[in-house]
Amino acid sequence: MTATPLPLTIKSDGTPITELIASRRAEFRAALVEHGAVLFRGFEVGGVDGFDQVVRALSGAPLTYTERSSPRSTIKGQVYTSTDYPPDEEIFLHNENSYQAAWPLTLYFYCITPPTTLGATPLADVRRVYEEIDPAVREEFARRRWMVVRNFHPDFGTPWQHVFNTDDRDEIEAYGEKNGIRIDWIGKNGMRTTSVRDAIHYRPGSDVPRWFNHATFFHVSTLAKDLQEGLLAMFGEEGLPTNTYYGDGGQIPADVMDHLRSAYRAASTRFDYHRDDVLVVDNMTAAHAREPFTGPRKIAVAMAEPYTPNTQQEK
Ligand SMILES: [Fe+2]
Numbered sequence: 069m070t071a072t073p074l075p076l077t078i079k080s081d082g083t084p085i086t087e088l089i090a091s092r093r094a095e096f097r098a099a100l101v102e103h104g105a106v107l108f109r110g111f112e113v114g115g116v117d118g119f120d121q122v123v124r125a126l127s128g129a130p131l132t133y134t135e136r137s138s139p140r141s142t143i144k145g146q147v148y149t150s151t152d153y154p155p156d157e158e159i160f161l162h163n164e165n166s167y168q169a170a171w172p173l174t175l176y177f178y179c180i181t182p183p184t185t186l187g188a189t190p191l192a193d194v195r196r197v198y199e200e201i202d203p204a205v206r207e208e209f210a211r212r213r214w215m216v217v218r219n220f221h222p223d224f225g226t227p228w229q230h231v232f233n234t235d236d237r238d239e240i241e242a243y244g245e246k247n248g249i250r251i252d253w254i255g256k257n258g259m260r261t262t263s264v265r266d267a268i269h270y271r272p273g274s275d276v277p278r279w280f281n282h283a284t285f286f287h288v289s290t291l292a293k294d295l296q297e298g299l300l301a302m303f304g305e306e307g308l309p310t311n312t313y314y315g316d317g318g319q320i321p322a323d324v325m326d327h328l329r330s331a332y333r334a335a336s337t338r339f340d341y342h343r344d345d346v347l348v349v350d351n352m353t354a355a356h357a358r359e360p361f362t363g364p365r366k367i368a369v370a371m372a373e374p375y376t377p378n379t380q381q382e383k
């Protein structure tokens with residue numbers, strides 16, 4: 069496929085950002101789908117309120133963050149901090165909520181305070197990630213799908229009550245039933261969720277396949293070595309906070325995991341954040357990550373345009 073810049077950068081010409089979006093909205097939305105991401109640079113965004121206006125101008129109302137996999141704090145309304153995760157750790161490339169039955173089509177990142185070093189949001193075109201993966205590996209995932217198992221332990225990590233925004237077990241079971249998540253209650257206050265999803269998806273309106281799943285992100289071997297060892301010693305494989313398998317429960321071999329990580333990295337690009345950058349990501353075209361960083365980095369995040377795939381909408 070032909071290379072398109074990722075992201076496409078739109079530089080300020082002095083027009084207020086929401087005015088510019090209002091007058092060129094169709095063009096920006098088409099560019100977002102084609103390139104996978106658009107970076108608005110050099111605008112006076114006007115803080116979190118101005119950022120919220122940008123989301124509304126381009127996408128409509130931002131979404132509430134549900135079925136959480138990472139710690140985030142609310143800044144205001146539906147604007148959140150990017151993941152509150154130790155600065156020295158990388159967050160691997162992923163498409164937001166690809167382990168769920170539904171996900172946002174559009175993501176927004178707003179640079180309130182740039183980091184001192186690194187701390188970029190690397191991007192990878194998942195059409196290209198798909199192309200980078202050995203056809204035999206793709207075929208196996210197409211046939212067997214992929215499974216994510218998440219364990220929520222009392223007093224460790226994000227509690228399930230927080231993930232599902234309720235402590236009502238019946239409500240969670242009903243949610244699981246509706247969204248293709250098996251719920252198992254473990255011991256006194258633990259919980260395990262299991263979901264099987266497709267590894268390859270098509271963006272609405274496109275017949276170009278995308279590698280769109282959390283099989284790599286959630287696999288134990290993608291974590292830093294010392295973290296892998298610590299978690300395995302503490303919980304055993306069965307109790308890992310997250311791990312992935314083929315959809316039939318079979319182990320994904322280590323060489324396949326290495327190959328998948330290499331495919332993502334081969335497609336990955338990065339840029340350094342400037343203050344007031346607004347990065348808009350097409351979630352079904354580009355995966356995003358977070359580099360480790362030093363300094364005060366403050367990035368706000370919003371999500372918009374919920375999408376539920378079904379056999380009618382997807383090929
Ligand atoms: Fe993310």
